[in-house]
Amino acid sequence: MSAIEDLVTELAKLPGIGRNTDEDPCAICRDSRRDPSLLCVVEEAADVTAIERAGRFRGRYHVLGGRLSPLEGVGPDALRLDRLVDRVANGAGVREVIIATNPSMEGEVTATYLQQLLRPTGVRVTRIARGLPVGGDLEYADGVTIAQALLARRDMMESDRPEGT
16 A cells, blocks of 8 residues: 555646646646647546647646536536636637537536636637547437537548548
């Protein structure tokens, strides 16, 4: 048990991204090829890993460490919101905050709260799209998912075609 306690003690909660790591700054924060003007806000560190696995996002991250959940007693003070506002408002050049909270009731409440919190900074606040997963069937999707997919529709482009077609 001592080894685990020692590891936990050694891990640093990074001021920028909010992930537990033994590197300060972490590899993502050190990567000069990343766009520091794009900031993706996620609930948990595992969400960073999921987004990185997709290989399409080249900005930086902010991990909240949870989501607003009044029923569970999780309010704004329990999240890393002060650090988020500092990162956006301190002249670091953030021009867009992408809110990537989960599409749950708590995730939606958190996203709405963040949008209102960040409005005075003047930064562009966007939300990841929600809808049907690739490989999913319409007949098995719930009504809310289908409604969100219809609302988030966009023009089709040549780049949307599967490879080889």
